[in-house]
Amino acid sequence: MALLEVEDLHTYYGNIHALKGISLTVEEGEIVTLIGTNGAGKTTTLNTISRLLTPRQGTVRLEGQDLSHVPAHRLVTMGIVQVPEGRRVFARLTVEENLRMGAFTIKDKAVIDEGIERGYTMFPRLKERSKQVSGTLSGGEQQMLAMARALMAKPRLLLLDEPSMGLAPTLVEFIFETITSIHAEGVSILLVEQNALQALAVASRGYVLQTGKVLMADTAAALAANEDVRRAYLGEI
Amino acid sequence: MTPMQTPTTWAERTGLTERLLDIGIAVFLWAFRIIVLFVVVVGSLLTLARGRYSIEVWIDLIVGGLSLGAIYALIALGYTMVYGILRMINFAHGEIFMVGAFAGFFTGVYLAGTGLLTASPLSAVVGIAIMILMAMAVAALVALIAERIAYRPLRNAPRLVLLISAIGVSFFLQYTVRGLFGPGIYAYPSVPFLAEPVDLPLLSILRLKWLDVLVIGSAIGMMLALYLFVMRSRAGTAIRAVSEDKATAALMGIDVNRAIVTTFAIGAAMAGAAGVLYGLMFRQIFFFSGFVPGIKAFTAAVLGGIGNIPGAMVGGFLLGELESVGPTLFLDGLGVPSPNQLKDVIAFTILVLVLIFRPQGIMGERLSRSRA
Numbered sequence: 001m002a003l004l005e006v007e008d009l010h011t012y013y014g015n016i017h018a019l020k021g022i023s024l025t026v027e028e029g030e031i032v033t034l035i036g037t038n039g040a041g042k043t044t045t046l047n048t049i050s051r052l053l054t055p056r057q058g059t060v061r062l063e064g065q066d067l068s069h070v071p072a073h074r075l076v077t078m079g080i081v082q083v084p085e086g087r088r089v090f091a092r093l094t095v096e097e098n099l100r101m102g103a104f105t106i107k108d109k110a111v112i113d114e115g116i117e118r119g120y121t122m123f124p125r126l127k128e129r130s131k132q133v134s135g136t137l138s139g140g141e142q143q144m145l146a147m148a149r150a151l152m153a154k155p156r157l158l159l160l161d162e163p164s165m166g167l168a169p170t171l172v173e174f175i176f177e178t179i180t181s182i183h184a185e186g187v188s189i190l191l192v193e194q195n196a197l198q199a200l201a202v203a204s205r206g207y208v209l210q211t212g213k214v215l216m217a218d219t220a221a222a223l224a225a226n227e228d229v230r231r232a233y234l235g236e237i
Numbered sequence: 238m239t240p241m242q243t244p245t246t247w248a249e250r251t252g253l254t255e256r257l258l259d260i261g262i263a264v265f266l267w268a269f270r271i272i273v274l275f276v277v278v279v280g281s282l283l284t285l286a287r288g289r290y291s292i293e294v295w296i297d298l299i300v301g302g303l304s305l306g307a308i309y310a311l312i313a314l315g316y317t318m319v320y321g322i323l324r325m326i327n328f329a330h331g332e333i334f335m336v337g338a339f340a341g342f343f344t345g346v347y348l349a350g351t352g353l354l355t356a357s358p359l360s361a362v363v364g365i366a367i368m369i370l371m372a373m374a375v376a377a378l379v380a381l382i383a384e385r386i387a388y389r390p391l392r393n394a395p396r397l398v399l400l401i402s403a404i405g406v407s408f409f410l411q412y413t414v415r416g417l418f419g420p421g422i423y424a425y426p427s428v429p430f431l432a433e434p435v436d437l438p439l440l441s442i443l444r445l446k447w448l449d450v451l452v453i454g455s456a457i458g459m460m461l462a463l464y465l466f467v468m469r470s471r472a473g474t475a476i477r478a479v480s481e482d483k484a485t486a487a488l489m490g491i492d493v494n495r496a497i498v499t500t501f502a503i504g505a506a507m508a509g510a511a512g513v514l515y516g517l518m519f520r521q522i523f524f525f526s527g528f529v530p531g532i533k534a535f536t537a538a539v540l541g542g543i544g545n546i547p548g549a550m551v552g553g554f555l556l557g558e559l560e561s562v563g564p565t566l567f568l569d570g571l572g573v574p575s576p577n578q579l580k581d582v583i584a585f586t587i588l589v590l591v592l593i594f595r596p597q598g599i600m601g602e603r604l605s606r607s608r609a
Contacts, residue, residue: 050488052484052487052488071487071492072484072487072488073486073487073488073489073490073491073492073493074490075490076488076489076490077490081488081489082488084484084485084488088482088484088485090477090478090481090482090485090486091481092477092481093474093477093478093481097474097477100471100474101474101475101478101486101489101491102489104471104475104489104490104491105490149489153489153490
């Protein structure tokens with residue numbers, strides 16, 4: 001049984017039909033990437049999985065369990081955590097308070113403190129700024145904080161939405177290294193990226209989305225080698 | 238059908254009318270500032286120069302302002318917290334305060350019957366504590382019902398709809414209380430101990446009564462507890478997170494509804510407590526008692542910067558002082574007869590001034606920033 005199974009998802013914004021029957025799976029231990037242009041429905045797919053949006057049709061299952069009637073905030077305890085697009089750190093909370101909010105569903109203080117230490121080991125920059133209000137962090141630091149915050153709840157499946165957006169090239173590399181090391185710790189990842197080349201390099205499989213539909217689904221290597229994909233999404237002529 | 242109108246007169250072609258209007262508005266606003274500044278500065282100097290009032294009078298006015306300000310601050314917290322989390326002005330908040338005052342009143346009448354309020358200072362304090370707790374509980378319950386029925390279904394509607402719903406709740410509560418208890422004025426049970434002066438070595442210079450100590454002390458205590466709760470506790474931090482970004486808070490596993498409900502309950506409990514303090518201070522309540530204090534507290538919240546918790550506290554005390562000391566200090570020297578009648582004018586002039594010149598308030602950030 002797949003860890004995450006999405007079947008025939010239709011999501012609307014008012015009358016706009018944004019997802020027109022998306023189906024995909026993520027197996028335990030995989031990194032799966034969604035690539036596609038702006039407006040293809042990548043973020044909408046993630047937000048529907050995390051139940052910020054309610055689909056008009058279709059199901060999302062976690063290990064076979066239907067999530068249709070689970071409120072968004074309950075997903076965290078079930079093991080799904082999303083790092084939203086644009087990082088969305090709580091700007092007026094300190095770095096440490098942000099991390100504690102990531103562990104909101106955990107009651108055990110020792111586990112929370114241990115999680116914070118783990119986050120600081122992964123991103124030493126955050127430790128230096130632990131008492132700082134996170135609105136004052138740089139974009140890269142905010143991305144680190146958003147990822148560290150998501151890991152606080154010890155997810156089994158991490159939904160990452162455009163983690164490299166707007167970052168300097170060296171930081172992009174660092175973020176992708178981090179994604180690989182989070183994966184090495186046994187977290188399955190569903191990764192949405194504009195930066196398709198890098199995403200396909202770390203993923204095992206990928207889906208190409210176009211105007212709310214799955215255009216292609218294949219192994220990452222095959223997608224990266226595909227002429228059409230290279231032309232349309234990898235910036236080759 | 239008329240085609241697009243072309244400028245015909247010279248004034249229209251050069252945009253003169255608009256420019257004159259702009260200049261006119263600017264002149265008016267500057268004149269407004271200068272007049273207010275003139276009244277405050279010249280009025281104060283003349284009043285002080287005339288020296289008609291002894292130092293004791295000023296001390297009494299300042300202490301009175303602190304007590305009044307403490308009540309405003311307690312109510313203002315509810316406005317500011319609900320605004321912070323829902324971007325909505327809960328116009329029924331003044332009525333929640335009034336309902337709290339009534340709950341405290343009926344509890345007080347019962348306790349007065351048992352003699353608890355008059356037996357000894359200690360028993361009086363216990364009795365007042367029971368009144369306050371009852372008022373807090375009833376006010377919180379009413380606010381939770383209002384939130385569930387009148388606000389939650391409209392959470393994704395435009396803010397104006399929510400505002401109108403709040404005005405509806407406000408009328409509903411006023412006329413429910415009127416229907417249940419009639420339009421008459423109720424005299425709060427008297428607690429003789431509160432009228433006695435505080436006879437302690439250093440404090441006697443302040444000419445405090447025990448009532449002032451009770452009002453100011455309990456208000457500051459509750460505000461301190463609230464501040465620690467919001468800044469230190471897990472649930473308080475969650476409320477701040479939800480205020481900033483509901484979707485992301487939900488992604489962290491925070492129950493957004495619960496955070497909103499907690500905010501309403503806390504704000505209402507503070508208003509309920511303020512209702513009892515108000516009743517003990519002004520001695521009379523009726524079904525419309527929530528309206529003016531509610532608007533004044535809203536002014537205090539705007540003055541401090543709506544959405545900002547320390548701002549509401551500062552704004553409340555500042556408004557209380559301006560209203561208490563202001564009329565005598567600013568207006569008496571200018572020869573205004575019985576200036577105390579004009580204290581509401583001062584309060585609402587402040588509201589207008591803040592809204593025109595500093596809408597973000599003393600401690601607030603820009604209102605226009607859209608985070609909702």
